[in-house]
Amino acid sequence: MIVVGDLVTDVLVAHSGPIEIGSDTAAAISVGGGGQAANTAAWLARTGRRVTLVAAVGDDAAGRERVAELTSAGVRCAVRAHAGAPTGSVVVLAGPHERTMVTDRGASLLLDPDDVVAAIKEAGAGHLHLSGYPLLHEGSRRAGLAALAAASELGLTTSVDAASAAPLRAVGAQAFLAFVRGTDLLLCNADEAEVLAGAGTAAEQAARLTKHAANVVVKQGAAGACWAARDGRIWHGAAPRVRVKDPTGAGDAFAAGLLDAWFSDAGPQAALEAGAALGAKAVAQIGARPRG
Numbered sequence: 001m002i003v004v005g006d007l008v009t010d011v012l013v014a015h016s017g018p019i020e021i022g023s024d025t026a027a028a029i030s031v032g033g034g035g036q037a038a039n040t041a042a043w044l045a046r047t048g049r050r051v052t053l054v055a056a057v058g059d060d061a062a063g064r065e066r067v068a069e070l071t072s073a074g075v076r077c078a079v080r081a082h083a084g085a086p087t088g089s090v091v092v093l094a095g096p097h098e099r100t101m102v103t104d105r106g107a108s109l110l111l112d113p114d115d116v117v118a119a120i121k122e123a124g125a126g127h128l129h130l131s132g133y134p135l136l137h138e139g140s141r142r143a144g145l146a147a148l149a150a151a152s153e154l155g156l157t158t159s160v161d162a163a164s165a166a167p168l169r170a171v172g173a174q175a176f177l178a179f180v181r182g183t184d185l186l187l188c189n190a191d192e193a194e195v196l197a198g199a200g201t202a203a204e205q206a207a208r209l210t211k212h213a214a215n216v217v218v219k220q221g222a223a224g225a226c227w228a229a230r231d232g233r234i235w236h237g238a239a240p241r242v243r244v245k246d247p248t249g250a251g252d253a254f255a256a257g258l259l260d261a262w263f264s265d266a267g268p269q270a271a272l273e274a275g276a277a278l279g280a281k282a283v284a285q286i287g288a289r290p291r292g
Contacts, residue, residue, distance in 0.1 A: 001044060001259065002123045002156075004116055004147045005037025005131025006108045007055035007070070007079060008088035009062050014246055014286055015095055032287060033069045034090055035108070036163060037131035039249045039288045043256030043278060045074035046290040049263075052076040054119040054147075056140075058107040062087040073290065078119035082107045094246045101164075109139030113146035120150045127263060128156045129255070132163030135179045136171050145179060152182070160213070161255055162188035168195045177212045185262075186213035187255055193218045202226040203234050217258065217272070219251055225276065227268040237272025240280040249288025254279035 012034075015027040033042075041053040053070060057063030059081040066087060067077050088106035092099055111134055120128065128151040134144030151158045160180045162168060168176055173196045180186060186209060188196060197205035202218040206228035209216040219225045222244075227235040257278030261271040285291050 001049055001127045001129060001263070002052045002054065002120055002125040003037050003041040003044070003129045003131070004054045004111075004120075004134065004144070006035035006088060006105070006133050007033070007038040007053065007057055007066050008035040008090050008106070008108060009066060010034030010248070010288060011089065011091045012246070012248060012287060013091065013093050015093065017095075019093065028286070030287065032289065033066045034092070034249075034288050035088070035131075036133060036161060036252055037129075038066070038070060038075075039252035040129060040131070040161070040256050041075045042070060042073045042289045043253045043282070044260060047256060047260040047278070049260050050076075052078055052119065052123045052125065054078045054111075054116050056080050056082055056107045056111045056115075058085045058087040059083040060087055062089070063107070069289075078115070078123075080112065080115050082110045085110055092248050094248050099246075099248050105137060105139075108133070109137055111140040111143040113143045116143045116147045117150045120147065120154065120156070126156060127158070127259070129159045129161070129259060132161050132168075132176070135160075135176065136163055136167040148180070148183070158183045159185035159187065159255075159259060161251070162186065162192040162196065165189075165191035165195050168192055173197075177209075181212050183213045185215045185217065187217045187219065187251075187258075189219045189251055190221070203228065203236075207232070207234070215268070219254060221247070221250075225254070225272050227272055229268070235268040235272060237269065237276050239276045242280045242284045244283045246286045247283050250279045250282040252288060253282035
């Protein structure tokens with residue numbers, strides 16, 4: 001499997017209570033690898049899936065550390081280091097049930113279409129998973145579109161994660177859905193589904209979006225997830241009850257578990273359950289990547 005998207009440094013600020021605006025808030029602060037695509041690739045490697053990540057970092061210590069972390073986790077990295085640009089970084093304010101991100105995309109905006117296409121051809125993978133972030137930013141959009149075009153030309157199946165509600169609103173639902181039209185699977189959380197499909201239940205939103213993608217999964221956190229197929233069938237998956245320590249990366253882990261199951265010939269119901277199981281592991285720990 002090949003994953004295309006972002007590889008950044010996460011500065012994770014894990015706090016147990018409300019942020020005290022204009023004053024001090026106690027928190028546990030850690031620094032490590034992040035990025036939706038990189039997180040998903042790491043969780044896929046944890047399942048035993050062979051996976052290649054295509055991304056861009058700066059030619060700096062942070063970029064080298066981020067690549068080394070993934071390599072040690074079993075991910076093959078097709079990552080270009082760009083001189084003169086910093087590796088992207090994200091400050092994640094993470095409470096038990098919510099997280100807010102402050103982002104400097106840095107070298108992620110320099111993701112190169114030629115690099116992406118070459119890596120897809122070289123990997124010989126059967127499936128492309130594209131983080132939505134490259135599509136949501138003008139600097140990297142051509143690379144995201146090139147990934148989908150190359151996958152189509154080579155006969156790969158495709159999935160796209162909608163990524164984040166605020167930049168989706170900025171780009172516009174109509175434009176984003178045009179970018180991803182014809183993909184085999186679109187994943188989005190509840191906020192992203194509302195941007196793309198309007199108000200309604202998860203099943204209603206997912207069903208509307210099958211006009212654009214053959215299969216659509218709407219993630220609802222502790223409320224589980226819903227899968228809609230273009231032929232009108234709907235599946236619902238429950239989320240395991242776990243003590244939530246940090247929701248960062250839970251959606252990325254869910255995507256990895258679901259994709260691993262689906263491409264092991266599991267049906268939608270079993271894939272939802274596998275995604276929920278891996279997502280539960282993610283929220284029960286601090287940080288967006290597999291631990292231990």
